[in-house]
Amino acid sequence: MTPKLRDLTARGRVLLATTANQALLGPVSGGIPREYVRSIAERIYQPRIARHVSESVTRTEATVERYDFPADFPPQFRRSKAFDERHAHRLHDVLVSPHSGLVWLPGGPVLEESYGSLIRSLGWGDIRHEPLLPVRRLTGRPVVAFAPTGYYHWLLEVLPAAVFALSVEPEALLLMPENVPAYVLAAAEHLVGPARILRLDDIAHVDTCLLAAVEPMSGFVQRAEIDRLRTAFPTDPTDAKAIYVSRLKDHKRALSNEAEVECAMREAGVTVVYAQDLSFERQRALFAGARTVIAPHGAGLANLVWAQRAERVIEVFPPAWFNDCYARLSRNLGIDYDYVVASPTEEGRCVAPLDRLDALLNEGATAGC
Incomplete structure (x- = not known):
């Protein structure tokens, strides 16, 4: 087999797998990773994205943070991290998962900022099944996802994102599944009170949601986020x-x-x-x-x-x-x-x-x- 034929055969196998994926999982799940938006700000020029976005605000500025470990610590202790500017977006006519916080447009694409990164959504945090869950249409007040994603990720990623989103839309509802750990419910009641907690196991198709972008490099927490949490929870x-x-x-x-x-x-x-x-x-x-x-x-x-x-x-x-x-x-x-x-x-x-x-x-x- 010639090199060119080998290349064409390999490409054909990928195309076949992609087609089978989309047939089995639908246009949203099956389209990942080809159909996803890494950054709303980068794709806002596209009409199909722009018509779902009515407002974008800066959540954290671009910065470099340094960690002054002793000189004798091994190199795997990373001494610095560059953080990109991150945003929060007011979105309309989108689907929101109460289980993970994933947000996507009707028929796709997935908005990766809602969950962190493509690597995470396809790997250790695989959520490709969520666009296949039943959908319930909700109208009325804006929502903010408050997903119970495990204590570390909930505390250091979901909670500060929700706190910022509520600063943009103070009257929003917090969306979460029916069954959540006690700490998730306690934090939600502290932030908005019991009357503004929306518990739902179906995917929510909402008029408006506030999406505060999650840091794609899980494990890196900006000082600004720490201060935001401390202010919200004295x-x-x-x-x-x-x-x-x-x-x-x-x-x-x-x-x-x-x-x-x-x-x-x-x-x-x-x-x-x-x-x-x-x-x-x-x-x-x-x-x-x-x-x-x-x-x-x-x-x-x-x-x-x-x-x-x-x-x-x-x-x-x-x-x-x-x-x-x-x-x-x-x-x-x-x-x-x-x-x-x-x-x-x-x-x-x-x-x-x-x-x-x-x-x-x-x-x-x-x-x-």
């Missing part, structure tokens, strides 16, 4: 010298020696907490008042956005896994950050190094004398 700190955010109740992700770590923490005078057992208000107050936070890598550390008195964070990474999102969040808030790496076990679990944790705690105690 918190009275609960005084706590040091807390350990245990994952003992998370059987799939707990350290294999989690119980031993808890004992060591208590002996060191550290308060052991289970974030999943705490109300949204209690989590805010606890993290707002803690001086030292120790935790395995996990969503509980997203609560660092509420930290007002924190001086130090110690994170336990599992082996062969690294994500510096909480390291950057700590440094963004001016909190000293350190970490340890757990050791793997034959069963595929991991063991936190108690001696290293103890040394770091003693080091912090000595520094505070």
